[in-house]
Amino acid sequence: MAPRDLDRAPRSRGQTEGVSRRAFITASAAVGGGLMLDLSLPLYARSSEGAMSRGPATLNAYIRIAPDNIVTLIAKNPEIGQGIKTTFPMIIAEELDVDWKNVRAESAPYDPRAYGAQFAGGSLSVPMNFEMLRRAGAAGRQMLITAAARMWNVPASELTTEPGVVVHKARNRKVTYGQLAELAARVPPPDLSKVPLKDEKDFRIIGQFIGGVDSPRIVKGEPIFGIDVSVPGMRYAVYEKCPVYGGKFVSANLDEIRKLPGVRAAFPVKGGDDLAGLLDGVAIVADKWWQANKALEKLQVKWDEGPSATHSTEGFAKAAAEIGKQPAGKTIKKDGDVDAALASAAKVVEASYEYPFIAHATLEPMNTTAHYRKDGKVEIWSPTQLPQQAMGLVTKTFGLKESDVTLHMTRVGGGFGRRLSSDFIVEAVAISKEIGEPVKLVWNRRQDLQHDIYRPGGFHFFKAGLDAQGKVVAFRDHFVTFGEDNKPGNSADMGPNEFPATFVPNLDLGLSTIPYRIPTGPLRAPQSNALAFAFQSFIDELAHAAGKDPVEFRLELLGEPRPPEVLQTRFGTQVGFDNGRMRDVVKAVAERSGWGKTQLPKGVGRGIAFYFSHQGYFAEVVQARVSPVGEVRVDKVWIVGDVGKHIINPAGGINQVAGAAIDGISAALGQKITFARGRAVQTNFHEYPLIRMSQAPQVDVHFLQTDHPTTGLGEPALPPVVPALANAIFAATGKRVRKLPIDPAELRTA
Amino acid sequence: MSYTINVNGQSRTVEVEGDTPLLWVLRDELDLKGSKFGCGMGLCGACTVHINGQPVRSCVTPISAVGEQPVTTIEAIGETEIGKRVQEAWLKADVMQCGYCQAGQIMSACALLEKTPQPTDKDIDAAMSGNICRCCTYPRIRAAIKDAAGLPTADTREV
Numbered sequence: 001m002a003p004r005d006l007d008r009a010p011r012s013r014g015q016t017e018g019v020s021r022r023a024f025i026t027a028s029a030a031v032g033g034g035l036m037l038d039l040s041l042p043l044y045a046r047s048s049e050g051a052m053s054r055g056p057a058t059l060n061a062y063i064r065i066a067p068d069n070i071v072t073l074i075a076k077n078p079e080i081g082q083g084i085k086t087t088f089p090m091i092i093a094e095e096l097d098v099d100w101k102n103v104r105a106e107s108a109p110y111d112p113r114a115y116g117a118q119f120a121g122g123s124l125s126v127p128m129n130f131e132m133l134r135r136a137g138a139a140g141r142q143m144l145i146t147a148a149a150r151m152w153n154v155p156a157s158e159l160t161t162e163p164g165v166v167v168h169k170a171r172n173r174k175v176t177y178g179q180l181a182e183l184a185a186r187v188p189p190p191d192l193s194k195v196p197l198k199d200e201k202d203f204r205i206i207g208q209f210i211g212g213v214d215s216p217r218i219v220k221g222e223p224i225f226g227i228d229v230s231v232p233g234m235r236y237a238v239y240e241k242c243p244v245y246g247g248k249f250v251s252a253n254l255d256e257i258r259k260l261p262g263v264r265a266a267f268p269v270k271g272g273d274d275l276a277g278l279l280d281g282v283a284i285v286a287d288k289w290w291q292a293n294k295a296l297e298k299l300q301v302k303w304d305e306g307p308s309a310t311h312s313t314e315g316f317a318k319a320a321a322e323i324g325k326q327p328a329g330k331t332i333k334k335d336g337d338v339d340a341a342l343a344s345a346a347k348v349v350e351a352s353y354e355y356p357f358i359a360h361a362t363l364e365p366m367n368t369t370a371h372y373r374k375d376g377k378v379e380i381w382s383p384t385q386l387p388q389q390a391m392g393l394v395t396k397t398f399g400l401k402e403s404d405v406t407l408h409m410t411r412v413g414g415g416f417g418r419r420l421s422s423d424f425i426v427e428a429v430a431i432s433k434e435i436g437e438p439v440k441l442v443w444n445r446r447q448d449l450q451h452d453i454y455r456p457g458g459f460h461f462f463k464a465g466l467d468a469q470g471k472v473v474a475f476r477d478h479f480v481t482f483g484e485d486n487k488p489g490n491s492a493d494m495g496p497n498e499f500p501a502t503f504v505p506n507l508d509l510g511l512s513t514i515p516y517r518i519p520t521g522p523l524r525a526p527q528s529n530a531l532a533f534a535f536q537s538f539i540d541e542l543a544h545a546a547g548k549d550p551v552e553f554r555l556e557l558l559g560e561p562r563p564p565e566v567l568q569t570r571f572g573t574q575v576g577f578d579n580g581r582m583r584d585v586v587k588a589v590a591e592r593s594g595w596g597k598t599q600l601p602k603g604v605g606r607g608i609a610f611y612f613s614h615q616g617y618f619a620e621v622v623q624a625r626v627s628p629v630g631e632v633r634v635d636k637v638w639i640v641g642d643v644g645k646h647i648i649n650p651a652g653g654i655n656q657v658a659g660a661a662i663d664g665i666s667a668a669l670g671q672k673i674t675f676a677r678g679r680a681v682q683t684n685f686h687e688y689p690l691i692r693m694s695q696a697p698q699v700d701v702h703f704l705q706t707d708h709p710t711t712g713l714g715e716p717a718l719p720p721v722v723p724a725l726a727n728a729i730f731a732a733t734g735k736r737v738r739k740l741p742i743d744p745a746e747l748r749t750a
Numbered sequence: 751m752s753y754t755i756n757v758n759g760q761s762r763t764v765e766v767e768g769d770t771p772l773l774w775v776l777r778d779e780l781d782l783k784g785s786k787f788g789c790g791m792g793l794c795g796a797c798t799v800h801i802n803g804q805p806v807r808s809c810v811t812p813i814s815a816v817g818e819q820p821v822t823t824i825e826a827i828g829e830t831e832i833g834k835r836v837q838e839a840w841l842k843a844d845v846m847q848c849g850y851c852q853a854g855q856i857m858s859a860c861a862l863l864e865k866t867p868q869p870t871d872k873d874i875d876a877a878m879s880g881n882i883c884r885c886c887t888y889p890r891i892r893a894a895i896k897d898a899a900g901l902p903t904a905d906t907r908e909v
Contacts, residue, residue, distance in 0.1 A: 081848025211844040218849040219837040221784015221824030228783040290774040413850030662886035685793040694875035696888035
């Protein structure tokens, strides 16, 4: 699981790959097996904006200290609601030894020379940067101490720090960081690998409940999101693409459109074949966005829809049912002899599971402001999760050099993986290039839902055997996914470590593909968010078939703790699935929820599931009630997670974990994108419902803080909640949910 | 055509077509970008403003229907006593994740507390269910509303 999870991390496509991998993520094994970053990272490169600032002294790319002791700390990764603009400065502040009240957080400009990989994805911000940012802060502290030692002409070893001041105890004197900053900025930077770090017991900031640094601006409605960007002389645009993915422009009533109020230009844009890149479309540019969007109502386009106009959800399901009867096209993992074990099993259980395509539906629609200047220089303001990918796609699409493009990262109104893609960015650039003026492109909600980079649907055909004692002796999954010639499409894959692989002696994981031409990609906990539903639901079926309590059955399946595998991934050495850590979270969540000790009324049930993804161990219990007409309501979710030693900021951490669980429930209760004649059917939130206040459960979040490296938590809490809900519905009704989203008609008893 | 509306205590005149939604007048004519575009159909509540103190989805309210009625947006809600309390409660509970929906959430919460100073969980459900939070910060929104109302904030709903 470990390598697969990490391999799901966003790939920087195009020419930026060398930068992100070679120079910045040369990882090596650290004590305890965590990620340890290569400290040759160019920490001391001054960021372009930092270097130009006046007043505050720049100690390194992350630290500026002003004479008034205000410390500006840089968050290098995009802020998408995961709280990184708060978390990263907290880590630096801890080692720099300053009071949080004197810290001002700032988002970094896009500047890989100074900051290396800058992205929000894969729950990787903390594991990839925790150690490095501690060292950056400690290096700053060291430089301040050296500066004071020079000033007082005493050995640095006689000096120490208290928050914001260097202290010389022997002479009972102090000097503030603000007073020292100018001098410290001229001190040669220390060797990062040798700079002393704090004893973790002495952390004063890490582990504190600290509110989001931008929140005071958000409650006042300040314009800090991508959609709020305003540039002098800016026009507004919409961009309409063929409803069938990759369809080509033939003709349109553009003369009519050009006469509509406020419309400045209407023209076709020629695109390519990359479904996540610039596709054929029609741009309408107007004085105001509303005018451009209103003009869309009158737009009539003739498209050459191409071969995928035959795609339909029904057709996919029929194909899957046929393929599911055949042997898998490709083996993912094969242990022992499944057929022989099934033949001699005391009990054989067979079931098929299905989940739909879903959209990210970030609340801030896709948007970008771009200015393609006449001199060939391009400036972009965009809410992106992956600026390197954006830069790569822009330079490739328009034949530019990186030095021609300036990319400003704005706050992001929800990422969930959608803004790892840059389709909406190249569209804005293409429109600005055509009109020669700055333009703000904003998608409407229909375009957003119908041109997502979807979480792909999938089908699982399971067969498992239990022996007379109810032990799983054989396990088979034929995963029918989307792709070409048994090569899964983007985010449609399954790895060889999918649990219960290596925990059942005879196991066979295989896959086959249904050809498709629909853009797919990562959505919060990619693959895991779907695989967890299928596997942890089927495991629940096995528990019931074995006549065992679902918690006990899972603990038996997990077995006695054994040393985890050490795996080589493209992100360095990683520790694989640690069944001991998972046992602990399963036991803890059973305990906290009072599993098996609570009498529940008729129609109410509890389910459990666990899942390992993104290096995080999560077990969750859901209590759900099902009304006689089949309506599902989730009362409460209990979550226990183990993401290592530190919860850097419990304020954001707990919020995000609770949010991930409710997000998973939201998808399970009603979300699906269906296709007919090659196009997505759903147009807005009445057809693609997101969970609302009245449906949102209570969530009890608890962390087991273990002596393991600190890892990320934006994603791993999501996958287990979906099967825990399905299993709770089974406990409440005796009806097994094998298809998402949950259909109340299937659960109706009255 | 010319419309004069009363926004945050100021009289503002704009030249727009009469069917232009108030949201786009606020955002693109008056440079008040706190009210957000989410759906354009009154389904998500990100665009919620007050008209005459009532929560209204500005993305489906044409400028021609606003007339003289006072419009209050997130930019000015902190000038009211309830608005200030709600903003403070939001910060104390650290409600935000991405924060995009929160202007609308705060406007709905203020309208609720104006009418129902001590809301029950059911009142909160009813008043807040028109506002989607894609990050699912609902437990903290509930807690912040209770805190602003001076009620105990621990989530003690019966399960």
